[in-house]
Amino acid sequence: MTTMSSSQTFNSSALQHCRPQHFGRRPLRAAQFGSCQRWACVLQTQRCQQRTNLQCHAVAAVVAERAKAVERIPTLPFVKIAGQEDMKLAILLNVIDPKIGGVLIMGERGTGKSVAVRAMVDLLPEIEVVPGDPFNSSPTDTNLMGPGALQMYRTGEKLPKGQAKTPLVELPLGATEDRICGTIDIEKALQEGIKAYEPGLLAKANRGILYVDEVNLLDDGLVDVVLDSAASGLNTVEREGVSIIHPAKFIMLGSGNPMEGELRPQLLDRFGMSVNVTTLLDVDVRTQMVLDKMAYEEDPDNFCYESSKEQGELRQRLVEATKKLQQVHMPADVRLKISEICSLLDVDGIRGDIVTNRAAKALVAFEGREEVSLGDVEKVIGLCLNHRLRKDPLDAMDGGTKVKLAFQRITRPREAAEADRAKQEAASKTAAGSKAGKKAGSWGGLP
Structure with a gap:
């Protein structure tokens, strides 16, 4: 009987998956044994791949189920x-x-x-x-x-x-x-x-x-x-x-x-x-x-x-405003005022002008009207321009306040002039009050 070396020993269970021609009453030759061993390795690799695929599918199913569970949780309503x-x-x-x-x-x-x-x-x-x-x-x-x-x-x-x-x-x-x-x-x-x-x-x-x-x-x-x-x-x-x-x-x-x-x-x-x-x-x-x-x-x-009722009403307003947007009209004088404000603020480019025009028209459509007024522009121009202004590290005034002052100066010049005079008078009174009680020629009130 042909004997096998230790390197040719193999697992008997692997033979159950070998090709049919390798079985018989006669002992296996070395060449036949090598082919059988290779075939068993291939089958074992395929089984590992199948197990890996099943594990991947199982993990994917768990992840998908968790994602669906998260999606089922409604978000906080916008109206709240x-x-x-x-x-x-x-x-x-x-x-x-x-x-x-x-x-x-x-x-x-x-x-x-x-x-x-x-x-x-x-x-x-x-x-x-x-x-x-x-x-x-x-x-x-x-x-x-x-x-x-x-x-x-x-x-x-x-x-x-x-x-x-x-x-x-x-x-x-x-x-x-x-x-x-x-x-x-x-x-x-x-x-x-x-x-x-x-x-x-x-x-x-x-x-x-x-x-x-x-x-x-x-x-x-x-x-x-x-x-x-x-x-x-x-x-x-x-x-x-x-x-x-x-x-x-x-x-x-x-x-x-x-x-x-x-x-x-x-x-x-x-x-x-x-x-x-x-x-x-x-x-x-x-x-x-x-x-x-x-x-x-x-x-x-x-x-x-x-x-849900408030959400539905707001959703319907948005749908109607989107349809009505093309019907909104902006008078020429309002467009000129927008450009004047942007010029006064020294805004680079014309993106600020364009965005302000679009935002004002969208606001009018949202409120169900068809013509833009200066009041509509006043509500949105600060949101459209405050991040486009040049920043001065020494200036404590924020961009939104600067835009409001510029809007008032262009659209209501008389009120703006009166406000400036009032500020100057207040500053003068403050300066005069600080000097009161001081000797003439004194510095800082010191003798």
Whole structure:
């Protein structure tokens, strides 16, 4: 009988999975044994891969279930956010007219910046999309179609239609440029040997909202990329032989704490509106906020149900304002006043003029009227210009106050002149009072 060395010993259980020709009454030769051993290793590898796939599917199922559980928890209703009227107004105006250019919300921690942004999504209507399309493509508007849907449309294929919630995409601080703009699909490159584009966050945010928390801590280069796409409505990608242009029309919302750093003036100018929020000091408002928060945490579904009527009314107002926006008229003299104010404040460029015009018209549409007045401009011009002013470290006056004074000087010159005279008289009286009781020729009242 043929004997086997120790290197040729094998597990008998592995033979059960070997090829049939390796079995018989005769003893196995060394060559036959080697083939059997290799085949057993292949089967064992396949079993490991199957177990790994099952584990991956199990983990993915758990993650998906947790994500669904989080999605089932409703957000705090927008109408229940107490105070911060300027912040809420700026957000609503951008919903009515996304061409305003987004909102930059700067303020201390705990002032409701992130809560307001996430609550806004529930006010937005559902959008018509091509199901399964990563770009949220519109089945009818070619300007809102991704590359795949646009190609199908041009070849005459009928695009399927579906409804989806307006997407809210949050851009994390650790995101890279490839993750934001998109990159090569490695899986297709390895499996199929083709160069394919994998959409990034800008593609997912198309026709929705892109929210950047702590935007002042994000790399300036990434902020430039995002703001360029927000302004142009397109994202151009050039990666390893892949060249693609896809729509990226979204509302850009950024928030941050000014104590952690400021944005460059070039980046500030790219945001349509800017709001500085502070902690509410009114005792009644703070108490109501605490009660609402506790009620929401105790029973979110019931709390949102009680606010559903107000939410529905506000949602309907936004829909009607969006439809009515094209009917709003702005008189020529109002446009001239806006430009005069921007010139008086020495605002660089004309973005401030354009945004103020758009914001005033959106406010009029939101209030159900058809003609813009100077009163409407006064409500929004501070939000549109305060972040575009040149900052003087020695000047303690904030940008919003400067804009209000400039508006008063242009629209109500007589009142502004009287206010200036009153300030001068008050300053003169203060100076005269400080000199009273001093000896002539004395310095500082000293002998």
